[in-house]
Amino acid sequence: MGWFFKRKKAEDKANTAQPRESFFSTHRESGDPSAVSTALSRVMQDIRASLPRAVASDGTNDSYDDDGNLVSPHVSAGGTVSDSLFLWYANNNFIGHTMCAIIAQHWLVFKACDMPGRDAIRNGYTVQSEDSEELPPEAVKMLTRYDKKFNINEKLRNFITFGRVFGIRVALFKVQSTDPKYYENPFNPDGVTPGSYKGITQIDPMWCVPELDADSVSNPASLHFYEPIYWLINGKRYHRSHLIIYIPHPVASILKPSYQYGGVSVPQKIMERVYAAERTANEAPALALSKRTTVYKTDMAKFMANEDKATQNLAKWIQYRDNYGVKLADKEEDDISQFDTALADFDALIMTQYQIVAGVAEVPVTRLMGTQPKGFNSNGDYEENTYHETLESIQTHDMTPLLERHHLLVMRSYVAPKLGIEPVETSVNWNTLESLTLKENAEVNEINSRTDLNLANVGSIDQYDSRDRLIRDKDSGYSNLAPAEPPDDSGLNGEGNANGETGSKNAPPTAPDITR
Numbered sequence: 001m002g003w004f005f006k007r008k009k010a011e012d013k014a015n016t017a018q019p020r021e022s023f024f025s026t027h028r029e030s031g032d033p034s035a036v037s038t039a040l041s042r043v044m045q046d047i048r049a050s051l052p053r054a055v056a057s058d059g060t061n062d063s064y065d066d067d068g069n070l071v072s073p074h075v076s077a078g079g080t081v082s083d084s085l086f087l088w089y090a091n092n093n094f095i096g097h098t099m100c101a102i103i104a105q106h107w108l109v110f111k112a113c114d115m116p117g118r119d120a121i122r123n124g125y126t127v128q129s130e131d132s133e134e135l136p137p138e139a140v141k142m143l144t145r146y147d148k149k150f151n152i153n154e155k156l157r158n159f160i161t162f163g164r165v166f167g168i169r170v171a172l173f174k175v176q177s178t179d180p181k182y183y184e185n186p187f188n189p190d191g192v193t194p195g196s197y198k199g200i201t202q203i204d205p206m207w208c209v210p211e212l213d214a215d216s217v218s219n220p221a222s223l224h225f226y227e228p229i230y231w232l233i234n235g236k237r238y239h240r241s242h243l244i245i246y247i248p249h250p251v252a253s254i255l256k257p258s259y260q261y262g263g264v265s266v267p268q269k270i271m272e273r274v275y276a277a278e279r280t281a282n283e284a285p286a287l288a289l290s291k292r293t294t295v296y297k298t299d300m301a302k303f304m305a306n307e308d309k310a311t312q313n314l315a316k317w318i319q320y321r322d323n324y325g326v327k328l329a330d331k332e333e334d335d336i337s338q339f340d341t342a343l344a345d346f347d348a349l350i351m352t353q354y355q356i357v358a359g360v361a362e363v364p365v366t367r368l369m370g371t372q373p374k375g376f377n378s379n380g381d382y383e384e385n386t387y388h389e390t391l392e393s394i395q396t397h398d399m400t401p402l403l404e405r406h407h408l409l410v411m412r413s414y415v416a417p418k419l420g421i422e423p424v425e426t427s428v429n430w431n432t433l434e435s436l437t438l439k440e441n442a443e444v445n446e447i448n449s450r451t452d453l454n455l456a457n458v459g460s461i462d463q464y465d466s467r468d469r470l471i472r473d474k475d476s477g478y479s480n481l482a483p484a485e486p487p488d489d490s491g492l493n494g495e496g497n498a499n500g501e502t503g504s505k506n507a508p509p510t511a512p513d514i515t516r
Contacts, residue, residue, distance in 0.1 A: 112361035117160030168262030197413035277353035
């Protein structure tokens, strides 16, 4: 009877249908409807249990803190800030100066740090006396010559560039003094002797140690609360008045110790956005190579029955799937569909990510990327005007103090002793940031000439005033003219000139008497 049971068992195995599956199945098919219904009910219960429950009107929309509540009492007294929201902002803390330098190696990050400094000094500046006292032309020439000798333009650029890289930049003015306490005492201009000024050195923040006194630490009413009174550099103490410190993005006093008394760096502000922009840009070539998807519909039961052979056949078929090959399929059993991923406006999506980077870095994307903006329906004019305002702020608040201290030391160390004059306090006048084309400059000169003509007709100015304006304007085309001296008629005042006329040369002509 053994053969009967063996045959019966073989027949039962043959009659058992193999459940059909596909690569997209999430669970095995079951013949028991109640089992499927139970599984689906369990899944729906889990989904409902995981949904956030609003226990108050305030809170975040995507937080699952405190067992699904939208608010958390752990981080705020009123419980209106969730743990995940708080931790997301807390993660944007100081990343360290070494990490700032590492991130700044990226081409886009360094360009965002370096470009404002370069653009701010592009058109240069002029030096003038701070008060009504006239600055001798020889002194101006000497100041210009020493600016080149000390490479002041490079110092200004590095001052802004690495200040943005680290969040702080310390500039030290090297003065050789016979007083051993020169740098520990507050800065005194009278302590600068002839030939003692040697230039500017800039120190990265990792080599500087801040030192505070008791009043700056414990007295919030102090004028210099949480501001270092000394900086320890290479074991030597420097009073803060000898340094010019640039902090582009300061932080609140409570955070200054964690930032080593610096500020937020540009790499820290834009590192996440740069990563997102670069990853989005890297998707473009990947999408170009994989935008065409082919779906091969076949009998998965037969496919899985001899998976090795089926995979081998599929690999051979893949060789013909490009546009230059021929796709072969069984028209009775196989079904092939092809789908293309649309790449329209993907370039605008990429550029929009870079525009966000430019916005955080306060640099127009037209300058940062050298392309027209996309995605925001902008032509870049407003961004350029805003950028000029940012550059003017950098010039006024950050570069000018460095330049004026440099000129003060040059004046007392070189200019005044060589010319035999008293030191003159100077100020910096920055040239306009606008770069006019030849046509635009010609239009400006034409408008200025009409203005001079109108003012001369009413007697406000004469031809000598107009000539002086042309000489002072380097874009007028006549700046190389020699100043013309007006005729000396001081001895004729009140007595009349050769024609019997009286009055000064600037007096308006007398209206004719029409009553006679």
